Amino acid sequence: MTTETMQADDYFYEFFDAVSNSTDISYVQKGDVLLCEKTEVNQFGARVLPTFYCINFILSLIGNGLVLCIIYKYEKLSTVTNIFLLNLVISDLLFAFSLPFWAVYHHSEWIFGSALCKLVGSLYSIGFNSSVLFLTLMTFDRYLAVVHAITATRSRKTMYAFASSAVIWFISILASVKDMVLFDVQPGNQSMMLCEMTGYHHNIMKKWQLIGHYQQFLLFFTVPLAMVLYCYIRISIRIMSTRMREKCRAVKLIFIIVLIFCVCWTPYNVVILLQAIEMSNGDQKQCSDTLDYALYMSRNFAYLYCCISPVFYTFLGKKFQTHFLKLLAKRIPCLNITIVTPTQSSKTTSFRTPNTVTEH
Incomplete structure (x- = not known):
C-alpha cells in the first residue's frame, strides 16, 4: 500500500503557532493538497506481492525447518559455526513469519489491529536487518578461519560466538525502534485501514523515512557488501x-556466493537510495510510479535471499549434504540412497562454516 502524499501551506503553520502554542497542530491542514494517485501501483502490488510473500514464506519455513532439523539431529551448539547458523535461522524465521500478514495487507487492507501492526512491523524490521548482519558475520568468521587460521583457533570460542550474536541482535533491535514506535493503524482511501508509519506531522515522518532509507543503504548494505568483498x-x-x-572449484563457489549476494541486494538498496535522494531534494515529481514499481520487484529478490540464505550457505558444505542424505534415507528408504562417509582426514578440512569453500 502507498500512503497519499500531502503538501500543506507552511505559512499557515507559522501563523497558527504564533496565535496559540498550546494547541496541537499536528493534524491541522489547510491550503492546496497534492494527492498522488497510486491506483495502478496499488493494484499491481495487490496482484503480485501476496503471491511472492506466500512463496517466500513457504520456502523459508521448509528450508529453515530442514536446517534446524539437521542441527538438532546431527550437530551440536558447541561450535562457533552452528551458533551463528542457528541465529541466522532464527532471524530469517522472524522475518518470514511477518510475510503472511503483509500478504493479506497488500491484497486488501490491514485487518489485524494496532497491536499486531506494531508487532509485525517490528519483527519484519528486526528479522530483515539481523539476517544480512549475520551473513556478514559468518563471512568474517570464515575469513578468520582461513586467512588467520592460527590466531583464530584461540579466539574462535563459543563465548566469542555468543557475544558477537548478542551485538548483532542489539544493533538490529536498536535500528528497529523507530518502527516499534511509529508503526500504527490509520484510515486510508475508501475507509480502508493502513498499517504504516504514522502519528506525527508529515515533515517529521519524512525525516524518519529519510533516516530509515539511509540507515538501510549504509548500515545494512554498504558496510556488509564491503566486508563480504574484502x-x-x-x-x-x-x-x-x-x-x-580443488582450489579452482573453491574460488568458483566464492564467485557464486558474492554474485548472488550482489544480484539480490544491490537493486533493492539502489532503489532505496534513489528514493532518499528524491525525498531530500523535495522533488515535486514524487508521484512518479517508476520507483514504486522498481521497489516492489527489487524488494522481492532481497526477501527471497533472506528466506533461503541459511539453506544456500548450509548445503555448500559436504558434511551437511551427508546429514541431509542420512535424513532422506531414514524417511524414504525406497530411494536407496548411498551415503559415502568422509574419511578422517577429510573431516578435519571439510565443512566448518556455512560459508566454507575449502572442502576436500
Whole structure:
C-alpha cells in the first residue's frame, strides 16, 4: 500500500503557532493538497506481492525447518559455526513469519489491529536487518578461519560466538525502534485501514523515512557488501596460494556466493537510495510510479535471499549434504540412497562454516 502524499501551506503553520502554542497542530491542514494517485501501483502490488510473500514464506519455513532439523539431529551448539547458523535461522524465521500478514495487507487492507501492526512491523524490521548482519558475520568468521587460521583457533570460542550474536541482535533491535514506535493503524482511501508509519506531522515522518532509507543503504548494505568483498577476496588469495587440489572449484563457489549476494541486494538498496535522494531534494515529481514499481520487484529478490540464505550457505558444505542424505534415507528408504562417509582426514578440512569453500 502507498500512503497519499500531502503538501500543506507552511505559512499557515507559522501563523497558527504564533496565535496559540498550546494547541496541537499536528493534524491541522489547510491550503492546496497534492494527492498522488497510486491506483495502478496499488493494484499491481495487490496482484503480485501476496503471491511472492506466500512463496517466500513457504520456502523459508521448509528450508529453515530442514536446517534446524539437521542441527538438532546431527550437530551440536558447541561450535562457533552452528551458533551463528542457528541465529541466522532464527532471524530469517522472524522475518518470514511477518510475510503472511503483509500478504493479506497488500491484497486488501490491514485487518489485524494496532497491536499486531506494531508487532509485525517490528519483527519484519528486526528479522530483515539481523539476517544480512549475520551473513556478514559468518563471512568474517570464515575469513578468520582461513586467512588467520592460527590466531583464530584461540579466539574462535563459543563465548566469542555468543557475544558477537548478542551485538548483532542489539544493533538490529536498536535500528528497529523507530518502527516499534511509529508503526500504527490509520484510515486510508475508501475507509480502508493502513498499517504504516504514522502519528506525527508529515515533515517529521519524512525525516524518519529519510533516516530509515539511509540507515538501510549504509548500515545494512554498504558496510556488509564491503566486508563480504574484502573477506572473500582475501580468502580467494589465500586459497590460490595453497596446494589444495580443488582450489579452482573453491574460488568458483566464492564467485557464486558474492554474485548472488550482489544480484539480490544491490537493486533493492539502489532503489532505496534513489528514493532518499528524491525525498531530500523535495522533488515535486514524487508521484512518479517508476520507483514504486522498481521497489516492489527489487524488494522481492532481497526477501527471497533472506528466506533461503541459511539453506544456500548450509548445503555448500559436504558434511551437511551427508546429514541431509542420512535424513532422506531414514524417511524414504525406497530411494536407496548411498551415503559415502568422509574419511578422517577429510573431516578435519571439510565443512566448518556455512560459508566454507575449502572442502576436500
